Amino acid sequence: MTSAASRIVVVAADASARPAAAVLARRLNLPFDESTAASDLRLIQSNGGLSLHDPQSGARLRVEFTDALLRRLRGSRGPLRRAIGRGARDVVDATAGLGQDAVHLVALGHRVTAIERDPVVSALAQDGLARAGGVLDAANPRWLIGDARVLLPVLDSRPDTIYLDPMFPPKRKKSAAVRKEMYLLHRLGIVDEGAAELLAVALGCARDRVVVKRPVDAPPLAVGVTAAYAGKLVRYDVYRPTAART
Numbered sequence: 001m002t003s004a005a006s007r008i009v010v011v012a013a014d015a016s017a018r019p020a021a022a023v024l025a026r027r028l029n030l031p032f033d034e035s036t037a038a039s040d041l042r043l044i045q046s047n048g049g050l051s052l053h054d055p056q057s058g059a060r061l062r063v064e065f066t067d068a069l070l071r072r073l074r075g076s077r078g079p080l081r082r083a084i085g086r087g088a089r090d091v092v093d094a095t096a097g098l099g100q101d102a103v104h105l106v107a108l109g110h111r112v113t114a115i116e117r118d119p120v121v122s123a124l125a126q127d128g129l130a131r132a133g134g135v136l137d138a139a140n141p142r143w144l145i146g147d148a149r150v151l152l153p154v155l156d157s158r159p160d161t162i163y164l165d166p167m168f169p170p171k172r173k174k175s176a177a178v179r180k181e182m183y184l185l186h187r188l189g190i191v192d193e194g195a196a197e198l199l200a201v202a203l204g205c206a207r208d209r210v211v212v213k214r215p216v217d218a219p220p221l222a223v224g225v226t227a228a229y230a231g232k233l234v235r236y237d238v239y240r241p242t243a244a245r246t
Contacts, residue, residue, distance in 0.1 A: 006041045006187045008120060009034055013046035021045035028119050041187055043120065050127035052120070052184055059180045063098050063128025067135045073107035079229035081108055083211045083236035089160040093141070094148035094202060098181070099125035101165055101213070102141040103132075112141035113159065115148040118190055149198050152205040162202040165213040166195035166221065196222055203241050210239045 010032045012021035018033075024045055025032035036042060042053045051062040080101075084091060089110045093102040096114035098121060105112045116122045122145045129136060129143070144151055152162070167190070199222055202210045212221050216235045227238040 006039060006189070007031075007037070008041045008043055008188070009036050011036070011042045011044050013044055017045050017047050020047075024050070024123065028123060030120075041184075043123070049131050050124055052124060052188075054184060054187055057183065059184055061098075061124065061181060061184045063124050065099075065103050065128055065132035065136060070103070070107050070132075070135050073104050076104070076108065079231045079234075079236050080104065080211075083227075083229045083238055084108065084110065084161050084163070085208060089208075090157070091161045091163055092148075092152065092155070092159040092206075093163045093165075094152060094198060095163075095165045095167075096125065096141075096143070097121060097165070097185075099129060099141070099143075101163065103129075103136070105163065106136065106140050110161075113144060113155070114141040115144045115146065115151055117145070117147050118188065119145055120188060121185070121190065149194065149201045152201055155205070158205060158207045160206070160208045162206040162210045163213070164195070164198060164202060164210065164221075166198075199239070203239060206241050208240070210241070212237045212239065 008030055010021050010025035010028070010030050012018040012033060022032055024043070030043065038055055040055070042055065044051050044053055049062065051060055053060050084105065091105050091110045091112050093105060093112060093114045096102050096116040099114060102112050102114040116125065122143065126143055129141070199210065199212065214221065214235050214237055216230050216233055220237050224239050225237045226240045229236045229238075
């Protein structure tokens with residue numbers, strides 16, 4: 001997180017959730033159940049899961065992966081399917097965030113490793129994945145916490161595809177859910193740093209391609225796009241490592 005991040009306090013929703021909340025606070029090195037200021041973000045642990053609450057705006061964020069969502073994603077014929085490549089692939093989502101794209105990639109039939117550098121965002125995503133145990137394989141996606149620029153070169157095997165979604169919100173009007181998510185990520189201090197550097201690292205680690213998600217009207221992240229697959233709001237730019245082009 002950056003210096004702009006808000007203070008975060010772990011709070012138990014009720015007495016029965018206090019043990020789990022205390023464990024979470026220790027794991028994330030965050031204060032637990034201290035007296036909170038109005039400006040503090042609350043990471044609320046309940047027996048039903050984890051949520052992030054901003055008392056100032058009333059915004060709440062909880063990650064949900066439902067059976068209906070998985071069925072819709074499995075049937076998707078959108079541009080992401082074509083951009084990632086044919087067949088079941090080993091894919092790394094190197095900017096996993098709250099896990100939506102990683103789960104989409106799993107639903108498309110790929111073996112996915114998700115990397116997210118922020119521990120609070122990771123905790124929210126992992127909580128959503130754990131509650132989706134009935135509809136998702138517990139081992140797919142595999143979740144790693146850390147800087148992808150450091151982790152990609154030391155993975156046990158080179159992935160076929162590396163997927164990047166730098167924080168570059170589209171200019172078009174976003175839904176209320178997306179606005180809430182972006183607002184809370186801003187309160188957490190999540191900023192996009194080193195996207196071009198991450199792309200360079202990814203190109204040295206992918207076997208076949210690197211796919212970069214962009215707003216449909218945004219310029220490419222870097223030169224060298226070999227293919228682009230556009231939908232109504234987003235575009236997937238494909239870069240090919242030198243070894244894959246020869």
